[in-house]
Amino acid sequence: MAAIVVLAIAAAIVYTIAAAIQSDPTAFGSGWAAVGHYVFHRLILQGIIVTLELTVLAMVIGIILGVILAVMRISPNPVVSSVSWFYVWFFRGTPVLVQIFFWFNLNLILPHIGIGIPFTSIWWQVSTNTLITPFMAATLGLGLNEAAYMAEIVRAGIISVEHGQTEAAQALGMDRLLVMQRIVLPQAMRVIIPPTGNETISMLKTSSLAFAASVTELFTRQQQIATATYAVLELLIVASIWYLVMTSILTVGQYYLERRFGRGTQRGLPMTPLQRFRRMLVTFHAPPPATQEVPAVLPSEHR
Amino acid sequence: MAATPMVKAEAVHKNFGRLEVLRGIDLEVAPGEVMCMIGPSGSGKSTFLRCINHLEKIDAGRLSVDGELVGYRQQGDKLYELRDAEVCRKRSEIGMVFQRFNLFPHMTAVENVIEAPLRVKRESRAVAVDLGRRLLERVGLAEKVNAYPNQLSGGQQQRVAIARALAMQPKLMLFDEPTSALDPELVGEVLDVMRGLAEDGMTMVVVTHEMGFAREVGDSLVFMDAGVVVEAGKPKEVLTSPRHERTRTFLSSVL
Numbered sequence: 001m002a003a004i005v006v007l008a009i010a011a012a013i014v015y016t017i018a019a020a021i022q023s024d025p026t027a028f029g030s031g032w033a034a035v036g037h038y039v040f041h042r043l044i045l046q047g048i049i050v051t052l053e054l055t056v057l058a059m060v061i062g063i064i065l066g067v068i069l070a071v072m073r074i075s076p077n078p079v080v081s082s083v084s085w086f087y088v089w090f091f092r093g094t095p096v097l098v099q100i101f102f103w104f105n106l107n108l109i110l111p112h113i114g115i116g117i118p119f120t121s122i123w124w125q126v127s128t129n130t131l132i133t134p135f136m137a138a139t140l141g142l143g144l145n146e147a148a149y150m151a152e153i154v155r156a157g158i159i160s161v162e163h164g165q166t167e168a169a170q171a172l173g174m175d176r177l178l179v180m181q182r183i184v185l186p187q188a189m190r191v192i193i194p195p196t197g198n199e200t201i202s203m204l205k206t207s208s209l210a211f212a213a214s215v216t217e218l219f220t221r222q223q224q225i226a227t228a229t230y231a232v233l234e235l236l237i238v239a240s241i242w243y244l245v246m247t248s249i250l251t252v253g254q255y256y257l258e259r260r261f262g263r264g265t266q267r268g269l270p271m272t273p274l275q276r277f278r279r280m281l282v283t284f285h286a287p288p289p290a291t292q293e294v295p296a297v298l299p300s301e302h303r
Numbered sequence: 304m305a306a307t308p309m310v311k312a313e314a315v316h317k318n319f320g321r322l323e324v325l326r327g328i329d330l331e332v333a334p335g336e337v338m339c340m341i342g343p344s345g346s347g348k349s350t351f352l353r354c355i356n357h358l359e360k361i362d363a364g365r366l367s368v369d370g371e372l373v374g375y376r377q378q379g380d381k382l383y384e385l386r387d388a389e390v391c392r393k394r395s396e397i398g399m400v401f402q403r404f405n406l407f408p409h410m411t412a413v414e415n416v417i418e419a420p421l422r423v424k425r426e427s428r429a430v431a432v433d434l435g436r437r438l439l440e441r442v443g444l445a446e447k448v449n450a451y452p453n454q455l456s457g458g459q460q461q462r463v464a465i466a467r468a469l470a471m472q473p474k475l476m477l478f479d480e481p482t483s484a485l486d487p488e489l490v491g492e493v494l495d496v497m498r499g500l501a502e503d504g505m506t507m508v509v510v511t512h513e514m515g516f517a518r519e520v521g522d523s524l525v526f527m528d529a530g531v532v533v534e535a536g537k538p539k540e541v542l543t544s545p546r547h548e549r550t551r552t553f554l555s556s557v558l
Contacts, residue, residue, distance in 0.1 A: 164403055168407070170394060173392065
């Protein structure tokens with residue numbers, strides 16, 4: 001019943017759009033041809049590479065820092081856990097766009113960045129503009145912001161692991177770090193991975209905010225072409241197609257990751273869609289022998 | 304003079320907030336002794352067991368294992384809290400078996416058993432796996448080496464848990480109601496393994512409701528109630544002719 005309602009609504013929407021296009025076929029003009037033309041444009045493809053680099057780097061920063069923050073947060077040391085709390089409060093409480101702009105404009109308050117060993121003459125210094133490139137500013141902005149969200153996700157995962165697991169590991173003489181690394185985190189993965197997959201998919205799209213730091217990622221590239229050619233809608237469609245392709249691939253990857261970390265929680269893993277498809281083909285060609293044995297019983301009943 | 308007691312408790316106190324869980328426990332466990340602890344739930348017997356390997360800190364009194372204080376170091380007449388690494392090293396010498404097994408669900412039986420020898424003792428994989436297989440054979444699970452915990456029955460899981468504790472070659476084994484979470488028909492297989500351990504001379508402290516086991520295998524029996532040891536002695540004497548009214552009431556309700 002629910003399926004019929006949903007299908008009816010979907011059909012109505014498709015019909016409305018189709019009717020609108022039919023009533024004025026010139027509205028989008030040769031739009032689809034332009035979409036086809038730009039979809040593999042060199043600049044677009046270059047933009048995709050940058051988008052992927054941004055996403056991967058920001059997620060790596062986010063995940064590593066997130067795990068550290070989560071472990072800090074549950075530390076018995078109040079200073080350590082407060083620092084973690086403060087970090088999450090600050091980075092989750094300010095817009096990521098503001099953070100990207102902040103790193104992008106860091107040179108205004110800090111023209112040089114230096115590192116050295118106190119009380120010695122060893123000092124190394126670099127101009128902020130050399131170190132914080134637009135790409136770096138966007139990576140830092142996205143990654144440090146992501147860490148705040150990942151910290152909460154990892155913490156939820158850690159909390160989901162039964163306390164008896166920690167006690168059993170401690171009773172064997174394992175220290176805090178070993179318990180975390182070998183016992184708690186691997187089990188927390190089951191809870192951590194689905195939202196992390198969502199975060200990665202979300203990051204792929206949020207990385208378009210790097211536009212603000214003029215990083216030449218996918219969104220910036222389509223915008224540049226659109227400005228030059230006036231094919232605004234066409235290029236938005238091109239960008240959307242690519243974002244959809246990339247998020248679809250990530251969704252498949254997420255499915256297999258979840259399976260991998262679900263070990264030991266179910267008796268035997270469920271079949272993958274591919275396995276189910278193959279099983280279906282096999283049963284089509286050769287019916288299982290059980291069905292052939294059935295008639296042998298039937299005649300006796302007829303007698 | 305007798306040998307150093309394996310466990311020695313003197314006026315051990317433990318509070319959870321305002322609740323006094325242990326109100327002065329005095330007892331001794333000799334090397335090779337099997338001591339069973341019985342008592343109503345909330346009497347503090349599990350808490351005392353957890354104090355022995357420092358899963359809980361004691362608030363007053365002295366508790367030592369094999370002549371060394373648990374969780375503290377004495378210098379002159381001052382006590383210093385041990386560093387985490389030292390606490391871990393001491394825990395590694397004490398095996399513990401839990402009511403709810405607490406096997407690591409993401410590891411197979413043998414991986415559960417070899418985890419601590421590999422990571423804590425840093426033994427080579429070959430040596431650890433060999434030991435792991437022998438221990439699983441000893442608890443009657445030679446053919447379940449590669450099974451995950453959720454593919455095992457409760458009794459089998461508890462036997463893996465015992466093998467896991469034995470893998471660190473402990474000098475003392477603590478059992479926290481090891482058969483309470485099991486279906487009745489699976490209790491026997493776990494008690495058999497524990498009986499075998501006792502026969503091999505392992506020092507054991509067993510919190511249990513299995514009076515039969517306490518009577519046959521135990522060298523001593525302690526009855527606890529409301530955070531104190533009410534009565535202690537030979538299992539047969541305590542079970543058949545208890546001296547205290549509270550012991551009598553408890554025994555009549557469980558036997």
